[in-house]
Amino acid sequence: MFCYQCQEALKNEGCVKKGVCGKDEETASLQDALIHALKGLSLYARRARSAGMADDCGPLVTDALFVTVTNVNFDAPGIATWITRVLDARDGLRDRLAAAGIDVSDIRHDSALWTDDPTDFARHGAAWGVLSQPDPDIRSLRELLIYGIKGIAAYSHHARMLKKTDPAVDSFLQDALAATTDELSVNELIGMVMQAGSTAVTAMAMLDAAHTETYGHPQITTVQLGVRNHPGILISGHDLKDLEQLLEQTAGSGVDVYTHGEMLPAHYYPAFSKYTHLAGNYGGAWYEQKKEFAAFNGPILMTTNCIVPPSKDYLHRFFTTGVAGYPGAVHISADAAGRKNFGPLIALAKGCNPPTELESGTIVGGFAHAQVLALADKVVDAVKSGAISRFIVMGGCDGRQKEREYFTNVARRLPDNTVILTAGCAKFRYNKLPLGDIAGIPRVLDAGQCNDSYSLALIALKLKEVFGLDDINQLPIRFDIAWYEQKAVTVLLALLHLGVKGIRLGPTLPAFLSPGVTKVLVDNFDIRLIGDVVQDIEDMTGQPARAV
Numbered sequence: 001m002f003c004y005q006c007q008e009a010l011k012n013e014g015c016v017k018k019g020v021c022g023k024d025e026e027t028a029s030l031q032d033a034l035i036h037a038l039k040g041l042s043l044y045a046r047r048a049r050s051a052g053m054a055d056d057c058g059p060l061v062t063d064a065l066f067v068t069v070t071n072v073n074f075d076a077p078g079i080a081t082w083i084t085r086v087l088d089a090r091d092g093l094r095d096r097l098a099a100a101g102i103d104v105s106d107i108r109h110d111s112a113l114w115t116d117d118p119t120d121f122a123r124h125g126a127a128w129g130v131l132s133q134p135d136p137d138i139r140s141l142r143e144l145l146i147y148g149i150k151g152i153a154a155y156s157h158h159a160r161m162l163k164k165t166d167p168a169v170d171s172f173l174q175d176a177l178a179a180t181t182d183e184l185s186v187n188e189l190i191g192m193v194m195q196a197g198s199t200a201v202t203a204m205a206m207l208d209a210a211h212t213e214t215y216g217h218p219q220i221t222t223v224q225l226g227v228r229n230h231p232g233i234l235i236s237g238h239d240l241k242d243l244e245q246l247l248e249q250t251a252g253s254g255v256d257v258y259t260h261g262e263m264l265p266a267h268y269y270p271a272f273s274k275y276t277h278l279a280g281n282y283g284g285a286w287y288e289q290k291k292e293f294a295a296f297n298g299p300i301l302m303t304t305n306c307i308v309p310p311s312k313d314y315l316h317r318f319f320t321t322g323v324a325g326y327p328g329a330v331h332i333s334a335d336a337a338g339r340k341n342f343g344p345l346i347a348l349a350k351g352c353n354p355p356t357e358l359e360s361g362t363i364v365g366g367f368a369h370a371q372v373l374a375l376a377d378k379v380v381d382a383v384k385s386g387a388i389s390r391f392i393v394m395g396g397c398d399g400r401q402k403e404r405e406y407f408t409n410v411a412r413r414l415p416d417n418t419v420i421l422t423a424g425c426a427k428f429r430y431n432k433l434p435l436g437d438i439a440g441i442p443r444v445l446d447a448g449q450c451n452d453s454y455s456l457a458l459i460a461l462k463l464k465e466v467f468g469l470d471d472i473n474q475l476p477i478r479f480d481i482a483w484y485e486q487k488a489v490t491v492l493l494a495l496l497h498l499g500v501k502g503i504r505l506g507p508t509l510p511a512f513l514s515p516g517v518t519k520v521l522v523d524n525f526d527i528r529l530i531g532d533v534v535q536d537i538e539d540m541t542g543q544p545a546r547a548v
């Protein structure tokens with residue numbers, strides 16, 4: 001195996017025998033085979049579209065891409081089933097094209113033609129993995145493109161769960177996959193990567209509309225961190241539709257529901273505040289889950305990433321749904337109408353002890369674009385008076401490496417006249433620190449999940465308009481982003497598309513960026529690696545770091 005798609009790639013080079021994430025060699029090779037199969041399907045889908053024929057493979061391509069995002073699915077037999085589905089769809093589409101008299105004889109790439117027994121899928125995937133492309137810059141750009149569209153696929157999947165789709169987003173995913181089999185030049189591939197950035201903005205806007213039209217605009221909300229004295233179900237990941245169904249089915253059952261990780265921002269949506277058994281948020285970021293899930297005592301539902309391989313102590317109460325999967329965990333599938341039966345979790349919960357309390361108190365969030373723009377006068381006054389000197393966007397992901405303490409230390413040491421804008425699980429590095437407020441505006445404004453980075457971009461664009469600036473980079477906003485998996489790559493490409501320059505990224509630059517591609521990003525976008533806390537704060541704020 002060779003995988004370097006996430007920030008935890010071994011030695012910041014690539015995982016070779018087993019993933020740091022826990023993914024084994026077979027699963028990694030099957031994921032490579034699934035991507036390979038998707039390229040073949042996409043070649044025919046591209047041909048179908050250019051011939052004016054419907055391809056119908058949007059949902060399948062989207063969901064199969066999402067399966068391969070870091071920490072989503074560890075279930076080798078399950079991934080083999082996805083490969084079979086994609087190969088069947090590919091061959092069905094090829095047959096339909098032939099039946100319609102559309103010539104496909106020039107589509108000769110292996111991804112479009114291979115067939116194998118499922119027992120050989122992993123071998124085939126390994127042969128067509130990342131390293132099968134020898135040129136370092138072409139490999140780097142193809143993988144950057146693929147990782148960017150994996151995140152787009154994730155956001156598009158969530159929007160589709162709420163009945164929002166965009167054929168242009170679906171087509172781009174397929175065009176990008178097909179493009180990785182074309183002999184494109186470095187410049188052509190850079191063009192595709194930039195298109196991924198603009199499609200990422202479209203996909204995040206679509207998901208934002210799906211969430212806010214279904215559940216209302218996030219509002220300033222106080223979330224409980226302690227526990228109640230009833231059994232509970234813990235829901236993690238990003239899928240709000242799953243949460244809605246779980247809340248409906250648990251209502252009146254005597255079982256409480258707690259959010260975990262990226263599900264925390266669900267509390268900010270008005271539609272969920274009516275559920276009195278939505279008890280609070282339990283625990284911190286994804287990488288703490290072994291300790292926290294053991295202490296939770298009740299069933300856990302993983303709707304997406306980030307799964308940490310569960311210990312035997314709680315595997316029997318660990319459930320997956322949607323594109324997530326783990327061997328030995330019960331998977332809850334949707335019926336044809338999208339309904340999921342969470343009865344097995346509820347029955348199990350009733351016999352479990354209430355969660356063990358990990359902490360108490362509250363946190364405040366809900367600062368997505370509508371809420372911040374409702375406070376716009378206050379925010380603008382604070383900027384004009386100098387009460388707020390800078391906004392520091394510190395969104396993205398959390399992770400287990402010690403180097404990520406950088407982000408906690410930056411939050412702690414930023415001057416008192418700065419405000420942190422955040423989204424994604426990166427917030428758990430500092431959202432429980434007593435950082436206070438500026439004239440009633442909290443110093444950490446949490447917009448929501450990683451996809452709600454879209455909100456942060458909208459806020460920046462609105463401020464640009466209010467201050468009459470031509471360039472987003474003239475705003476008193478600096479970007480200090482933590483990344484982990486491919487959705488963060490997507491968010492990064494979206495920010496580049498919006499013209500943001502000078503983004504600091506850490507704790508490392510992606511292993512999949514070749515020196516040549518890194519140079520392009522540095523030269524064109526002034527991307528830089530995080531550095532020393534005190535120096536970075538001085539550079540970003542023009543003021544000395546606070547003493548602690």
Ligand code: FSO
Pocket residue numbers: 238261262286305306396397398424425426449450451484485486487488
């Ligand atoms: Fe985090 Fe995981 Fe949301 Fe990611 S829980 S790391 S970027 O899945 O998607 O922020």
Ligand code: SF4
Pocket residue numbers: 003004005006007008009010014015018019020021022023028070071
């Ligand atoms: Fe390694 Fe990350 Fe790939 Fe897992 S997803 S195998 S940790 S690079």
